Amino acid sequence: MIESLLIANRGEIARRIIRTARRLGVRAIAVHSEADAAMPFVLEADEAVCVGPANPAQSYRNTDAILAAAKQTGAQAIHPGYGFLSENADFARTVEANGLVWVGPSADAISAMGDKINARNLMAAAGVPVAPGSQDPAASVEEAIGAAAAIGYPVMVKAAAGGGGMGMAVANDEAGLRTEFDKVRAFAERMFGDGSVLIERFFPRVRHVEVQILGLADGRVIALSERECSVQRRNQKLLEEAPSPAVGPELRQRFLAAAVQAGEAVKYRNAGTVECLLDPASGEFFFLEMNTRLQVEHPITELIHGIDLVEQQLRIASGEAPTFDVDELTTRGHAIELRVNAEDPKRFLPGPGKVATWVEPSGEGIRVDSGYGPDTTVTPFYDSLMAKLIVVGADRPEAIARARAAVAGFEIAGPKNNLPFFAELLENEEFLSGDYDTGIVARMR
Missing domain, CATH: 3.30.1490.20 (ATP-grasp fold, A domain)
Structure with a gap:
């Protein structure tokens, strides 16, 4: 197993990776901008290095500074999280050229999937349905x-x-x-x-469904399960749930088989996601894109399968087998993730500011992956995501009930936040029915 890991990211995903690294006895090294010097992920890391000013181009996307930090701290591997450099093939190549382990897919796979037209043509040739x-x-x-x-x-x-x-x-x-x-x-x-x-x-009524894949160290590609991602604003996700209420057993098998075909077409390794559009009227689905990294919404897959995806990433990067039996993968319950953003709940415009109150909910089936806390500041330099509120229940109704309670129990003052939107959504009849599509947020507004 990798012994030291530099996390080339910030906020909640950096904290999330640190949590798994600590459990596995892996030394976690954070990099941070000047603006993030007092953030929780920096304080929780075993070691932290400042890589530049607030501007991401000069810090979190500064490949020279990040590689220098890896050399300075003796890091063996780099985990890019999501965003920033996570799907930068040149960075992946440079990491490996410097003798470090890249916790992600090959640079060739990143390149192949990074261009949507090239990706479409590759998938079509592999027999994956494309629009x-x-x-x-x-x-x-x-x-x-x-x-x-x-x-x-x-x-x-x-x-x-x-x-x-x-x-x-x-x-x-x-x-x-x-x-x-x-x-x-x-x-x-x-x-x-x-x-x-x-x-x-363009499909006027469509659902956004994606499949979590893992390319294992032994060369096999497996598909875990699907996630429903149709609650979106400006084509960006707000709530995800797993499994999808639109997907039955037969359709699920087709989704999983297509996702494996997609991964095999590019000899995929590590964690990735095959995103698709589902026409609810016909049951047809089409490849949309492949995200060659860990997804923001990975926790809901973790909760219904009982596995740690970051741990699987580290094991794959270390050449080790997964912690679960890939032939006996089980799914249990229903999970929902809500992206708690620093934005107003009506127009979804950013609303940064200093956090005056931060009280996270707790209780059975509730998990919070947060990047902020009391006395931290949401700056305008980065994405508005403050935390991911994740719940799991025995079934969808129980998960929704727990989500309602968790939203009511999450107290944030200072920055604007979209918790009131989620309170509204979780009472919306269309959402409750499970028969919704990517237009649901627009119809609510």
Whole structure:
């Protein structure tokens, strides 16, 4: 097993990784910006190194500073968490070129899945269902219009190098496509340094379902279970649950088989997620993208399977077998995760500030993975996620009941927060029915 681990991230995911490292006897090394010097993850690490100012480009995305910190502290391995450098193939290659262990998939797999058009074509060749769309980037708006005519409106205009729900827009007709194509291309060039644009069928009513995979040290790829991720704002997830209330046994087997095919197509290793769109009317699903890292919502999979995914990541990176029998994987209960963000609960606009009150709920079936606490400050430099409120119950109704109690018992004052939105959602008839789609938040507003 790896003996020392540098965590190239911050906030709740850094604390989450530290927790597992400590349980396994692995020395946990944090890197942090000047703005994060007093944050809980820094104080809880066995060692911490400042890697630059608040600006992420000068700290958490500063590969030279992070590698220097690894050398300074004698770290054996680097875990990138999610976001920042987690899906940066060049960084993964550089880590390994410096003699360190990369806790993640190969750089080749990251590269293959990082370009959405390339990923679509690879998946189609492997027999994974893909939505109707362009096989090559649309080089001009005229090419995009031609592709849309073949696909049929409405279409999704998507940054090929994007991620995290960013760089996407819907066009209902040619006029809309002309407008959105230029916007998405400009955004993609600015944010990702790549203006390539994909045109794809847009489904007005669709569910977002994903499958957790693990590429094991012995070369096998296994699929654990699916997660429902359809509660979204601006194409970004707010609540996830596992298993999906839309997926029955037959559909589940098709999902899991397709996810394994996807992983095998790129010789996947370590933890990853195959994201799909599900048409609830027909039961058809289509590959959306593969996230070559640990997902924010991994805890709900952990809770229904009774395993620690970060531990499995470290074991795979160390060349060891998983802690569970892959042929006897069991699922028990229902789990829900709510992303507690520093944003107002109506328009979901960021609302950073100093935390005056922070009281986390507790009780049976309640878990909180937080990045903040009393007297910490949510700054405008980073993502608005403050904590993940996770609950598990024997079934979906019990999980929802525990989520309601946990939301009511979570006290935050100072920064704005979206807990009132979750209180509303957990009473919403559409959500309670389980028959909802990615438009549910818009309909609530």
